Amino acid sequence: MSDDNSTVLEDDPGEPLSWLNPLRDPADRRLPRIAGPSGLVIFGVTGDLSRKKLMPAVYDLANRGLLPPGFSLIGFARRDWEDEDFAQVVHDSVKEHARTPFREEVWAQLAKGMRFVQGEFVDNDAFEKLRETIEELDKEQGTGGNFAFYLSVPPKFFPQVVQQLKAHGLADPPKGSWRRAVIEKPFGHDLASAKELNTVVHSVFPRDEVFRIDHYLGKETVQNILALRFANSMFEPIWNRSYVDHVQITMAEDIGIGGRAGYYDGIGSARDVIQNHLLQLMALTAIEEPASFHPKALVAEKLKVLSAVKIPRDLGRHTVRGQYTHGWQGGEEVPGYLEEEGIDPDSTTDTYAAVKLEINNRRWAGVPFYLRTGKRLGRRVTEIAVVFQRAPYLPFDSSATEELGQNALVIRVQPDEGVTMRFGSKVPGTSMEVRDVSMDFAYGESFTESSPEAYERLILDVLLGDANLFPRHQEVEESWKILDPIEAYWNKHGKPAPYESGTWGPAEADEMLARDGRSWRRP
Amino acid sequence: MKIDLTDTTSSKINSGLIEARRSIGAGAVGMVLTLVIVTDEGSAYDALKAAGEASREHPSRILAVISRPGRSPRARAEARLDAEIRVGSDAGTGETVLLRLHGELASQAQSVVLPLLLPDAPVVVWWPENAPENPSRDPLGALAQRRITDAVTAESPVEQLSTRALTYSPGDTHLAWTRITPWRSMLAAALDQRHAKVESAVVEGESYNPSAELLALWLASRLNVKVERVVSDGPGLTGVRLRTAGGDVTLDRNDGLLAKLSMPEQPDRMVALKRRDTAELIAEELRRLDPDDIYAASVRYGVEKLQRVGRSGGEVVEAQDGAESAQLPPAHPVASPTRTKATPRAAAPKPEPASESRAAEPKAAKAGERKQSGS
Numbered sequence: 001m002s003d004d005n006s007t008v009l010e011d012d013p014g015e016p017l018s019w020l021n022p023l024r025d026p027a028d029r030r031l032p033r034i035a036g037p038s039g040l041v042i043f044g045v046t047g048d049l050s051r052k053k054l055m056p057a058v059y060d061l062a063n064r065g066l067l068p069p070g071f072s073l074i075g076f077a078r079r080d081w082e083d084e085d086f087a088q089v090v091h092d093s094v095k096e097h098a099r100t101p102f103r104e105e106v107w108a109q110l111a112k113g114m115r116f117v118q119g120e121f122v123d124n125d126a127f128e129k130l131r132e133t134i135e136e137l138d139k140e141q142g143t144g145g146n147f148a149f150y151l152s153v154p155p156k157f158f159p160q161v162v163q164q165l166k167a168h169g170l171a172d173p174p175k176g177s178w179r180r181a182v183i184e185k186p187f188g189h190d191l192a193s194a195k196e197l198n199t200v201v202h203s204v205f206p207r208d209e210v211f212r213i214d215h216y217l218g219k220e221t222v223q224n225i226l227a228l229r230f231a232n233s234m235f236e237p238i239w240n241r242s243y244v245d246h247v248q249i250t251m252a253e254d255i256g257i258g259g260r261a262g263y264y265d266g267i268g269s270a271r272d273v274i275q276n277h278l279l280q281l282m283a284l285t286a287i288e289e290p291a292s293f294h295p296k297a298l299v300a301e302k303l304k305v306l307s308a309v310k311i312p313r314d315l316g317r318h319t320v321r322g323q324y325t326h327g328w329q330g331g332e333e334v335p336g337y338l339e340e341e342g343i344d345p346d347s348t349t350d351t352y353a354a355v356k357l358e359i360n361n362r363r364w365a366g367v368p369f370y371l372r373t374g375k376r377l378g379r380r381v382t383e384i385a386v387v388f389q390r391a392p393y394l395p396f397d398s399s400a401t402e403e404l405g406q407n408a409l410v411i412r413v414q415p416d417e418g419v420t421m422r423f424g425s426k427v428p429g430t431s432m433e434v435r436d437v438s439m440d441f442a443y444g445e446s447f448t449e450s451s452p453e454a455y456e457r458l459i460l461d462v463l464l465g466d467a468n469l470f471p472r473h474q475e476v477e478e479s480w481k482i483l484d485p486i487e488a489y490w491n492k493h494g495k496p497a498p499y500e501s502g503t504w505g506p507a508e509a510d511e512m513l514a515r516d517g518r519s520w521r522r523p
Numbered sequence: 524m525k526i527d528l529t530d531t532t533s534s535k536i537n538s539g540l541i542e543a544r545r546s547i548g549a550g551a552v553g554m555v556l557t558l559v560i561v562t563d564e565g566s567a568y569d570a571l572k573a574a575g576e577a578s579r580e581h582p583s584r585i586l587a588v589i590s591r592p593g594r595s596p597r598a599r600a601e602a603r604l605d606a607e608i609r610v611g612s613d614a615g616t617g618e619t620v621l622l623r624l625h626g627e628l629a630s631q632a633q634s635v636v637l638p639l640l641l642p643d644a645p646v647v648v649w650w651p652e653n654a655p656e657n658p659s660r661d662p663l664g665a666l667a668q669r670r671i672t673d674a675v676t677a678e679s680p681v682e683q684l685s686t687r688a689l690t691y692s693p694g695d696t697h698l699a700w701t702r703i704t705p706w707r708s709m710l711a712a713a714l715d716q717r718h719a720k721v722e723s724a725v726v727e728g729e730s731y732n733p734s735a736e737l738l739a740l741w742l743a744s745r746l747n748v749k750v751e752r753v754v755s756d757g758p759g760l761t762g763v764r765l766r767t768a769g770g771d772v773t774l775d776r777n778d779g780l781l782a783k784l785s786m787p788e789q790p791d792r793m794v795a796l797k798r799r800d801t802a803e804l805i806a807e808e809l810r811r812l813d814p815d816d817i818y819a820a821s822v823r824y825g826v827e828k829l830q831r832v833g834r835s836g837g838e839v840v841e842a843q844d845g846a847e848s849a850q851l852p853p854a855h856p857v858a859s860p861t862r863t864k865a866t867p868r869a870a871a872p873k874p875e876p877a878s879e880s881r882a883a884e885p886k887a888a889k890a891g892e893r894k895q896s897g898s
């Protein structure tokens with residue numbers, strides 16, 4: 001049968017090099033992008049991320065008809081499971097966490113391609129079994145040798161896993177197919193370790209086949225920043241130092257470190273959040289218009305911004321770190337960081353970090369970007385607030401504009417995705433009185449396919465090989481160059497400032513802004 | 524919350540809407556479009572339910588235009604507008620107004636609807652059934668960027684398809700077309716994997732289901748090959764076969780839920796292909812409001828072909844294959860045995876009023892006559 005086919009191919013010199021599918025047409029926008037035949041291998045499949053995000057995302061993709069027929073999912077973990085046990089676990093987590101309703105027929109389609117491989121990362125037999133499983137799936141499910149390896153494991157195992165993949169020939173795609181690596185943050189803990197990690201991964205997988213997940217970039221609202229800025233004409237003219245006073249980027253969590261003590265202690269919030277999420281949000285807020293939305297064009301612009309970032313000369317006055325203490329958070333009594341299980345009582349790990357950055361280019365010179373993140377803050381919220389300068393002259397009595405603040409445009413990344421504009425409006429009544437009001441665009445209300453989860457989009461992009469929403473290794477390294485001096489300063493000077501759980505961070509952070517004559521927004 | 528207005532006007536309805544919104548404490552939330560549903564009392568409930576569900580994805584002002592021309596001369600002489608305003612939890616995520624047009628007003632619906640359209644936002648008109656012959660010339664259709672019809676509800680769906688082709692204007696679209704998006708995307712994905720020239724194709728489905736015809740037309744227009752339409756018992760579409768040199772690519776669905784994709788040299792694979800409900804179809808339809816050129820090309824392809832068969836004096840047997848049978852005479856020898864096998868099946872439901880072959884028959888017959896008289 002295969003012999004027949006090969007002769008047919010040889011006899012047919014007319015087969016074009018690049019196949020143009022006659023059923024596809026750029027004008028046919030109803031047809032979704034469906035990934036080609038492929039499979040996903042998840043290492044650390046028993047973990048939280050895998051159960052709460054990855055598996056439900058795979059199901060949701062299948063339910064929306066975006067996965068290829070015969071899509072296969074291989075779990076790799078230490079647990080002693082059979083394929084059926086694995087399928088049951090996926091079934092349960094899908095039922096509990098999936099966004100779209102559970103449908104038996106979609107499940108039936110998925111379950112046919114589920115396999116489990118049990119083993120340790122040092123176990124050669126297990127990787128041999130993985131190879132056999134992949135080959136078997138190619139035959140049974142028609143995955144065509146295309147596999148993505150999702151490393152949902154602590155970074156210290158990365159070298160081991162990728163070396164094993166290499167040793168067993170799993171990283172070498174058969175002709176005409178691909179093998180991709182997907183890695184999760186943290187991408188190192190400083191510049192040196194990030195470079196080391198990149199070297200390890202790139203020694204096995206080509207640069208273009210390594211996908212770094214920053215799930216923030218998969219969010220609709222984050223992608224909308226670019227649409228807001230570059231598809232409209234009303235924002236761009238004021239998007240510069242002539243009109244913008246400063247920018248505040250906040251990512252607040254109301255939870256503590258939960259069960260992540262082992263990972264979190266020694267890392268801290270700046271490395272955990274600012275280095276990746278907040279610097280990416282800042283880059284998207286500040287970039288110049290890319291020549292196109294090709295990944296290379298976008299990366300070039302982001303790199304320009306990140307390499308133009310200037311950290312303050314006096315780090316003591318313009319950066320703050322904090323640690324949450326015992327308190328009441330949203331009606332619940334919660335322990336302080338040092339009292340959490342598994343935390344060294346003398347730990348100096350930051351659970352709150354705020355830094356002031358500037359971007360040295362013509363558009364942004366002199367406009368501070370304040371980045372802050374923290375755990376156990378008032379509520380869970382992520383937003384970008386572009387705060388504008390006051391009007392140069394107000395033709396009202398001073399008493400009329402007492403309550404008028406600065407105009408602001410707030411991009412609400414999560415929850416309650418949308419855009420808010422703050423501006424002054426006359427209070428109804430006989431006297432002239434101007435007060436701030438909000439105008440809302442709620443993203444959840446308009447256009448959404450009930451807002452796909454970030455992981456859905458990102459997994460689909462990995463299978464399609466679309467690298468636009470994934471930070472490149474250069475970006476990761478540039479981000480560490482920004483954060484490393486700050487971490488080094490913190491290491492030598494002082495301790496994290498304590499703040500009570502459930503508040504908006506330490507008083508030092510408020511003082512940091514007060515020094516510049518500004519104050520934090522209450523998000 | 525609900526407000527009933529009897530013997531009212533559009534401006535009173537507008538004030539009613541503002542009042543209703545204020546009383547539930549909501550501002551003019553981000554509604555993205557006005558959806559006008561033209562319907563009768565009988566199907567208003569189902570259509571409103573589907574539109575309400577779709578409004579969760581596309582918050583909209585839904586205007587249901589219900590005509591009650593009246594049965595007696597007396598009722599016809601009286602023109603009256605009754606309205607029911609639903610805002611808040613009663614109306615999905617937007618606002619709904621049911622407009623009951625009595626008497627002479629029934630033919631002047633646009634005068635009621637025009638003042639109630641959201642400013643600037645796009646307008647979509649949907650006829651769940653009894654769509655006008657020419658939607659873009661209809662007074663209500665003329666207000667809209669997008670006009671949604673549905674041949675499934677027509678007495679003779681296939682005939683309606685050719686009417687749609689004749690009167691197509693940019694912005695027209697069709698729920699029978701929306702229904703086949705998952706099929707189309709799966710077939711396109713199959714050809715992404717198998718780089719082979721398709722030589723001919725077969726589409727199987729219920730006799731009275733215009734989606735099968737549209738799918739066949741789409742395949743014919745994209746692949747430029749002969750496409751057979753075979754009638755099966757359903758439900759809905761039951762299968763598609765693309766014939767290529769190395770073997771057939773087939774997509775079979777017998778239960779309306781789970782389909783099997785078979786390709787040469789590859790294992791059979793299961794694909795979930797559920798028949799979607801109206802709310803999902805409307806939601807897909809509202810996702811894009813620009814003209815659907817691919818639909819236009821597909822639906823028009825059929826008409827041209829029918830005419831071509833007529834002019835070139837094709838045989839009656841040729842046309843009985845189905846309305847969309849080959850534009851090019853079947854040069855391929857493989858095609859003929861399958862065709863003869865298919866013909867009796869296709870011919871079987873002919874006595875039914877809704878059979879697809881009827882659309883082709885009169886033209887084919889005429890063609891035959893002309894040929895005879897000419898020769």
